[in-house]
Amino acid sequence: MSVQDLYDLISLACIFGMFAVSLNLLVGWAGIPAVAPTAFGALGGYLAGYMAIHHGFTLVPAVIIATAAAAILGLFLSGTALRLSIENIILLTVALGSIVLSVATAIPVLGGPQGLVNVPYAQLFGIHFSSSKAWMPLLIIVLIVIYAITYWVGESPMGLTLKGVREDESAVRSVGLNPIPAKIAAFTISSAVAGFAGALLVYYDNVASPNSFGFNQGILIVTMIIIGGLGRPFGPVAGAILVTALPKVLQWVINISPSRAALLQQIIYGLLLILVMLFRPSGLISEVPLRVVRRYAKRRLAEVTRQEAAADLTEIAADVEVEAAPEPARGNGDELVLEAHALRKKFGGLIVADGFDFQLPAGKVIGLVGPNGAGKTTLFNLLTGAIAVDSGSVNLLGKDVTLQSMDEVAQAGMARSFQDVRLFQAITLFENVLLGALPARTIKLSRIVFKPMQVRRETREALDRSWSVLERLNLQNKALVLGGQLSYGERKIAAIGRLIATDARVLLLDEPAAGVGAELADAILRVISQLREEGHTILLVEHNLEVVRDVATEVYFLESGRIRAHGTYDELIADPVLGEIYFGAGHTEAARTGGDGATSPGARGDASASTTTLPGRS
Numbered sequence: 001m002s003v004q005d006l007y008d009l010i011s012l013a014c015i016f017g018m019f020a021v022s023l024n025l026l027v028g029w030a031g032i033p034a035v036a037p038t039a040f041g042a043l044g045g046y047l048a049g050y051m052a053i054h055h056g057f058t059l060v061p062a063v064i065i066a067t068a069a070a071a072i073l074g075l076f077l078s079g080t081a082l083r084l085s086i087e088n089i090i091l092l093t094v095a096l097g098s099i100v101l102s103v104a105t106a107i108p109v110l111g112g113p114q115g116l117v118n119v120p121y122a123q124l125f126g127i128h129f130s131s132s133k134a135w136m137p138l139l140i141i142v143l144i145v146i147y148a149i150t151y152w153v154g155e156s157p158m159g160l161t162l163k164g165v166r167e168d169e170s171a172v173r174s175v176g177l178n179p180i181p182a183k184i185a186a187f188t189i190s191s192a193v194a195g196f197a198g199a200l201l202v203y204y205d206n207v208a209s210p211n212s213f214g215f216n217q218g219i220l221i222v223t224m225i226i227i228g229g230l231g232r233p234f235g236p237v238a239g240a241i242l243v244t245a246l247p248k249v250l251q252w253v254i255n256i257s258p259s260r261a262a263l264l265q266q267i268i269y270g271l272l273l274i275l276v277m278l279f280r281p282s283g284l285i286s287e288v289p290l291r292v293v294r295r296y297a298k299r300r301l302a303e304v305t306r307q308e309a310a311a312d313l314t315e316i317a318a319d320v321e322v323e324a325a326p327e328p329a330r331g332n333g334d335e336l337v338l339e340a341h342a343l344r345k346k347f348g349g350l351i352v353a354d355g356f357d358f359q360l361p362a363g364k365v366i367g368l369v370g371p372n373g374a375g376k377t378t379l380f381n382l383l384t385g386a387i388a389v390d391s392g393s394v395n396l397l398g399k400d401v402t403l404q405s406m407d408e409v410a411q412a413g414m415a416r417s418f419q420d421v422r423l424f425q426a427i428t429l430f431e432n433v434l435l436g437a438l439p440a441r442t443i444k445l446s447r448i449v450f451k452p453m454q455v456r457r458e459t460r461e462a463l464d465r466s467w468s469v470l471e472r473l474n475l476q477n478k479a480l481v482l483g484g485q486l487s488y489g490e491r492k493i494a495a496i497g498r499l500i501a502t503d504a505r506v507l508l509l510d511e512p513a514a515g516v517g518a519e520l521a522d523a524i525l526r527v528i529s530q531l532r533e534e535g536h537t538i539l540l541v542e543h544n545l546e547v548v549r550d551v552a553t554e555v556y557f558l559e560s561g562r563i564r565a566h567g568t569y570d571e572l573i574a575d576p577v578l579g580e581i582y583f584g585a586g587h588t589e590a591a592r593t594g595g596d597g598a599t600s601p602g603a604r605g606d607a608s609a610s611t612t613t614l615p616g617r618s
Helices: 003-030 038-055 059-081 086-106 132-154 157-167 169-174 180-205 215-228 234-252 258-279 291-313 376-384 406-412 429-437 445-450 452-472 488-502 518-533 545-551 569-573 576-583 585-593
Strands: 122-124 127-129 336-347 350-361 365-369 391-396 414-416 506-510 537-541 554-559 562-567
Touching: 003 132, 003 157, 003 180, 003 215, 003 234, 038 059, 038 086, 038 180, 038 215, 059 086, 059 122, 059 180, 086 215, 127 132, 132 157, 132 180, 132 234, 157 169, 157 180, 157 429, 157 445, 169 406, 180 445, 215 234, 215 258, 234 258, 291 429, 291 452, 336 376, 336 537, 350 376, 350 537, 350 562, 365 376, 365 545, 376 391, 376 406, 376 414, 376 506, 376 537, 406 414, 414 488, 429 452, 429 488, 445 452, 452 488, 488 506, 488 518, 518 537, 518 545, 537 545, 554 569, 562 569
Parallel strands: 365 537, 365 554, 414 506, 506 537
Antiparallel strands: 122 127, 336 350, 336 391, 554 562
């Protein structure tokens, strides 16, 4: 292998590294499966080549125009693509690549099937880029700049939001964050970088050919980011270096002919992907928490360690005091914070909500009980905008939120949890809670670019509030543990912590104590009681009747999509009809005799359930 060959290898690795970094912003961060980044590369490359050959454009203006054209196409397509399912996004991006190349080969001025040949050599600052040796320093610098831009985006609140979107967009919306602008920004930036890389590739090869931007090249770039590691800026660069170097190594080191090397490299790529999926699914370079999160958590944990050491030295036996979460404004007992009037919803011929009508006073805990299929979760979905009502209205804190989206409702002051927890698995517990604490304005790219100091201050305030929540729930030692590595009980209480971090006045809890042991259920009960004492209004769906009995000031009984009865817990279990339908005869008899009664099938789990100990502050 000659030195010139090494220059060529490094230069190509830099160009394909740009493609990989651009695609990683979509696939790795936002979870948008765009599998044809070469479509935007082809647009930028052909446009730059055409302007250079037919209009005499030099490198800089040609590349700027090519990048802008790719960004505009990406912005235009993002509005459509982000409304599609994963399968349709894949089909759209594959079709886009095919359309761009088909159009290019059908236009004679673009060279037809042979492409644009004899693209003039690029010149910049008096340097004539006629060899890979001349190109290599420029391409290295450009790759570093692109890496820095994507790293900066990924480390911002917008980047954290994209990681949440990658796993569960509904959960992101439930804490008041609208992911659409962030996804559009990621799509546009990714398209622009791909168009930029395509223009550089054409100038480097002195040709704009369909072979340079075909489907196989797109799959190769996807392979780079999977092997290198998703959601981490340097992962795609490492993958690009490995994948680009492999055919050269086969030819130069092992001395295999180019035709045999091309066949063998496909086999090796396939084996590498299998090995990565089996033994290193996160890629060669694993994703790590945001830098600001790591530094903040380590500093706070170190402070706690020093305080505990000092306490030991002075023989202080008391636990370290932690600051309670800030109390929201208390409402008087007559204030109505939530009103639902005649909410109706049906899917086809199935009526799932048949006139929900109720009012929530401030500072109360209202229990929702009823058999499976009664409409409890449906009611949550209607109240929070997760699904649109067919008729009726929802008034929150004096504001009509009937037609608003879930993130708008959360911003207005009502946040919800989910029956299936929906904690983000691939980011840390601290980052999960931080997403609840971040203001909606903080994740906007425009503010990140033009108001960085304000965004930094808002992020710091969100970090402080999130850490306070973790301390309150005694979870600070798990701050840097991934959500997917927490126990089921820890995830349950962490989901409540994410809601607390939103500082919403109205909290909708969907079976927070389901599937956990008695000790953790007691801890969750204490947390709910504390939230009520601080002025929060809570709507609680719970099959654990002991939780409902102990914390609910009033209980609504739902059946067949409507509220059948409401009153105190004792009043409802004393109703013989409701007792037989849901509460159980033992509860009914206990209510009549004044005893505790038997525990219903929905009551607290036995010792075989999860016994994770996460006591709340009493």
